[in-house]
Amino acid sequence: MTSSVDRLYVDESGDKKIYDRLKTEEPFFKNYTGNKELFLFAMAVGFKNEKRLPLGKRLGYFLEKDLKYEDYVLINAIAINETESLDVLANKVEIFKIAEEYAHGGLKFLSKEIGPGHYGSFSKNFELQLDKII
Amino acid sequence: MKIQNYRQYHDIDINFSKGSQTDLQIFIGKNGVGKTNFLNAINWCLYGDEPHLSAESDRQPIVNKQTRLESSNDEIPTVLVEIHARGKKNNPIIFKREKSYTISSDRKSVHEHQTKFVAIVKDKKNNDVFKEGEDAISLVKQFVPESIREYFFFDGERLENYFKTVTGVKIQQEMMDISQIGLLQSMSERLEKLTKEYSKEAGRLNPDFDKIRSDLDSENTRVIQLGNELTDLDTQIESAKRRLGEIEVELKGIPDVESLEIDRDGIKNQITKKTGLIEAKKIEKNDLLYKHGISLLLKDPLSNTVKIIKEKHDNGDLPPTDDKDLLLSTLDNPICKVCGSELNDKSREYIKNILQTISLSSKVAHELQSMEPWLDRYLDQNTNYPKIIKQLNYEMKLIDDELVSFNAKKIELDQKLESFNVDKVRKLQRERVSLENAKETNLRRQGRAQTDLETAKKRVEGLQIQLDKAEIEDDRSKNLANKSKFCNEAIQIVTKTKIQLLDKIRQDIEDETNKKFFELIWKKKTFKCVKIDPNYNVSLISVDDIPMLGSVGKAENELLALAFMLALHTVSGFDSPILIDTPVARISDEQRENFGKILIEISKEKQIILLFTNDEYSDNIKKIINPMASNRYAIEMARDEMSTDIKVV
Amino acid sequence: MDGSSNQILKLLQKNSGKKKQMQDFLENLLDLEMECPGWWNEKYKALIEKYSIMEVR
Numbered sequence: 001m002t003s004s005v006d007r008l009y010v011d012e013s014g015d016k017k018i019y020d021r022l023k024t025e026e027p028f029f030k031n032y033t034g035n036k037e038l039f040l041f042a043m044a045v046g047f048k049n050e051k052r053l054p055l056g057k058r059l060g061y062f063l064e065k066d067l068k069y070e071d072y073v074l075i076n077a078i079a080i081n082e083t084e085s086l087d088v089l090a091n092k093v094e095i096f097k098i099a100e101e102y103a104h105g106g107l108k109f110l111s112k113e114i115g116p117g118h119y120g121s122f123s124k125n126f127e128l129q130l131d132k133i134i
Numbered sequence: 135m136k137i138q139n140y141r142q143y144h145d146i147d148i149n150f151s152k153g154s155q156t157d158l159q160i161f162i163g164k165n166g167v168g169k170t171n172f173l174n175a176i177n178w179c180l181y182g183d184e185p186h187l188s189a190e191s192d193r194q195p196i197v198n199k200q201t202r203l204e205s206s207n208d209e210i211p212t213v214l215v216e217i218h219a220r221g222k223k224n225n226p227i228i229f230k231r232e233k234s235y236t237i238s239s240d241r242k243s244v245h246e247h248q249t250k251f252v253a254i255v256k257d258k259k260n261n262d263v264f265k266e267g268e269d270a271i272s273l274v275k276q277f278v279p280e281s282i283r284e285y286f287f288f289d290g291e292r293l294e295n296y297f298k299t300v301t302g303v304k305i306q307q308e309m310m311d312i313s314q315i316g317l318l319q320s321m322s323e324r325l326e327k328l329t330k331e332y333s334k335e336a337g338r339l340n341p342d343f344d345k346i347r348s349d350l351d352s353e354n355t356r357v358i359q360l361g362n363e364l365t366d367l368d369t370q371i372e373s374a375k376r377r378l379g380e381i382e383v384e385l386k387g388i389p390d391v392e393s394l395e396i397d398r399d400g401i402k403n404q405i406t407k408k409t410g411l412i413e414a415k416k417i418e419k420n421d422l423l424y425k426h427g428i429s430l431l432l433k434d435p436l437s438n439t440v441k442i443i444k445e446k447h448d449n450g451d452l453p454p455t456d457d458k459d460l461l462l463s464t465l466d467n468p469i470c471k472v473c474g475s476e477l478n479d480k481s482r483e484y485i486k487n488i489l490q491t492i493s494l495s496s497k498v499a500h501e502l503q504s505m506e507p508w509l510d511r512y513l514d515q516n517t518n519y520p521k522i523i524k525q526l527n528y529e530m531k532l533i534d535d536e537l538v539s540f541n542a543k544k545i546e547l548d549q550k551l552e553s554f555n556v557d558k559v560r561k562l563q564r565e566r567v568s569l570e571n572a573k574e575t576n577l578r579r580q581g582r583a584q585t586d587l588e589t590a591k592k593r594v595e596g597l598q599i600q601l602d603k604a605e606i607e608d609d610r611s612k613n614l615a616n617k618s619k620f621c622n623e624a625i626q627i628v629t630k631t632k633i634q635l636l637d638k639i640r641q642d643i644e645d646e647t648n649k650k651f652f653e654l655i656w657k658k659k660t661f662k663c664v665k666i667d668p669n670y671n672v673s674l675i676s677v678d679d680i681p682m683l684g685s686v687g688k689a690e691n692e693l694l695a696l697a698f699m700l701a702l703h704t705v706s707g708f709d710s711p712i713l714i715d716t717p718v719a720r721i722s723d724e725q726r727e728n729f730g731k732i733l734i735e736i737s738k739e740k741q742i743i744l745l746f747t748n749d750e751y752s753d754n755i756k757k758i759i760n761p762m763a764s765n766r767y768a769i770e771m772a773r774d775e776m777s778t779d780i781k782v783v
Numbered sequence: 784m785d786g787s788s789n790q791i792l793k794l795l796q797k798n799s800g801k802k803k804q805m806q807d808f809l810e811n812l813l814d815l816e817m818e819c820p821g822w823w824n825e826k827y828k829a830l831i832e833k834y835s836i837m838e839v840r
Binding site for chain 2: 048087
């Protein structure tokens with residue numbers, strides 16, 4: 001299946017704002033001003049917290065060519081998990097859709113974890129979360 | 135007077151006998167006959183010069199013409215002028231000047247041969263005493279001093295220009311001479327010289343006496359000063375020592391503020407460093423969390439995918455042996471895409487069977503195969519994470535602990551410093567340092583002062599010895615000092631006297647000048663008085679109190695000059711005669727009478743010799759003088775014009 | 784002349800105050816000056832010697 005997608009999208013209604021807030025308000029993210037990095041992180045958070053939300057109006061956030069293969073691996077793994085089929089690997093559109101929806105959900109989650117009162121505590125909490133995983 | 139061979143005068147003998155009332159000697163002669171040379175003769179006798187020589191006479195040799203012509207070649211004629219006078223205390227004195235000359239063969243010029251000047255006085259036994267050289271000159275000076283002879287033997291013409299040519303200073307000087315105040319001047323000058331001589335001699339005896347005494351005094355003062363200085367220094371040093379002791383007690387038990395401060399600074403630096411380190415570590419951790427976080431959050435899907443791949447490997451699906459897509463596309467083709475042979479049902483069936491065994495598409499298979507190494511990495515990463523994060527946490531903890539420890543130390547130091555009142559400690563510390571420095575300085579000064587004192591004491595000893603020695607010689611110098619002092623006293627008295635006399639004389643002259651002037655002057659109402667200031671500036675004051683010397687007429691001027699001169703004579707101590715050549719030439723007829731009267735008056739006290747020209751001796755003066763003159767002489771040229779005679783009229 | 788020198792002498796004596804020695808000394812000096820002697824130096828010194836000592840003692 002050929003795909004004409006050349007970028008990944010976020011929800012226009014508020015995602016970008018949140019991403020910006022992440023960059024500015026949370027020291028944990030200060031070093032990752034790249035949109036891709038933030039997207040992937042949000043995507044992972046969304047997946048972990050089972051928050052997959054469809055996008056409303058779509059807004060291009062970063063280009064596909066920014067993705068490295070190691071990044072593809074992550075997206076693919078989610079897609080496989082999600083569809084429970086390896087065939088999804090041939091469907092880039094589907095793969096990206098899944099990734100976008102999880103990122104969108106994850107972002108919603110993250111927006112609650114940052115902001116006034118949360119400054120500096122994100123990394124600590126995140127570490128605790130990771131401790132639970134390992 | 136005796137004149138021989140002097141200019142016009144071949145052989146003259148005149149007796150200036152006194153009259154019953156006056157001593158007024160009148161000479162009348164034409165111009166050119168030798169009247170003025172009569173005056174010159176007197177000058178020549180007394181002073182050896184001829185100040186009133188006319189141009190005509192100057193061309194002629196001094197030796198009388200007749201004598202020149204009459205003397206033979208061998209003869210050396212003598213020019214002689216002899217004056218018999220009355221000197222001090224009316225004692226007789228003779229002034230005699232002789233000069234012999236050789237005559238040139240043409241009789242026109244002469245050459246000085248020998249000269250002789252002598253003054254003859256009488257001793258107590260009435261014998262003649264001949265004085266020559268300085269003694270003779272000295273006697274002339276007592277008679278009519280050369281410096282002021284113009285006031286005794288003068289040309290009437292001079293009166294006209296008197297105030298034009300004579301300055302106040304000269305008059306003052308001449309006043310001193312006339313009035314004999316010059317004696318006082320000479321006295322003080324000589325005393326002055328001697329005073330200096332005495333001082334010099336005293337100085338030579340023990341030149342350093344005063345110096346030794348003053349050195350000794352200053353050295354003694356110095357000893358006292360140094361003593362005081364040492365006492366002060368001792369006090370200061372003791373006081374410093376005491377205070378230092380006090381400070382030490384106060385500061386004892388108190389840590390050194392400085393070093394505490396240094397420690398504190400060090401700790402502050404450490405804190406800053408460690409804090410920086412922690413921050414860096416935090417960032418490192420964030421990186422770690424991010425990197426590992428994603429793979430950890432996606433642990434499940436990643437593990438699942440790994441599991442699936444393993445299964446496929448186990449199943450033989452991976453790596454793909456057949457290309458499913460290729461086989462699928464071959465079914466649609468008549469020709470096998472693998473081997474290129476024609477496909478029949480059997481072969482199609484065969485391919486279908488193979489296809490059934492293949493579960494993965496090529497694409498997927500490839501994808502999975504590509505993913506495999508990355509998946510392994512992520513899982514490794516996940517496995518490693520705990521260890522890594524633990525290590526990082528540990529490092530961070532260490533730094534944190536250090537930080538905690540440093541902060542604790544800083545707090546401790548601050549508390550220490552606070553509890554001991556840092557400012558006060560600082561003040562004490564500073565005072566201590568300053569006192570220590572001052573003490574060192576004072577100790578050094580003490581050492582120096584001690585040395586100086588010893589030196590000064592030794593010097594005092596030495597000077598005392600010198601002084602004792604000098605005091606022995608001092609008696610002689612005391613004597614000299616005493617003489618010097620005496621002379622100085624005398625000088626002061628003499629100077630004071632001089633000034634008083636000068637002023638008195640000035641005043642007397644002024645009074646006398648006034649008297650004489652107003653006797654003479656015809657315009658009595660125009661003038662108020664004559665004033666003579668201390669500088670002997672003579673001024674005529676008009677009735678309106680305006681000085682008017684510059685605007686006074688010739689005659690008045692001459693009258694003033696004459697009055698002034700007569701005043702000088704009256705006031706001065708000299709009894710010598712006054713000789714005036716052409717006394718009234720410039721004066722009008724009317725004033726001549728007055729002049730005559732004045733001169734007669736003067737001649738009652740003083741010898742007056744007047745040389746009139748014929749024209750001068752006009753009737754109105756003649757009638758006044760003739761009856762009162764002691765003698766009247768006519769100066770006439772001899773018929774042969776070789777000589778001039780003076781004959782009694 | 785005598786009159787004048789008398790005047791000088793009187794004034795000198797007056798200015799000497801009560802010092803007889805000084806008065807006599809100055810009178811002698813005046814006489815000396817009137818004589819106009821040649822060797823004034825010696826004569827002066829002699830007078831000074833005489834009168835200054837008398838003054839002191």
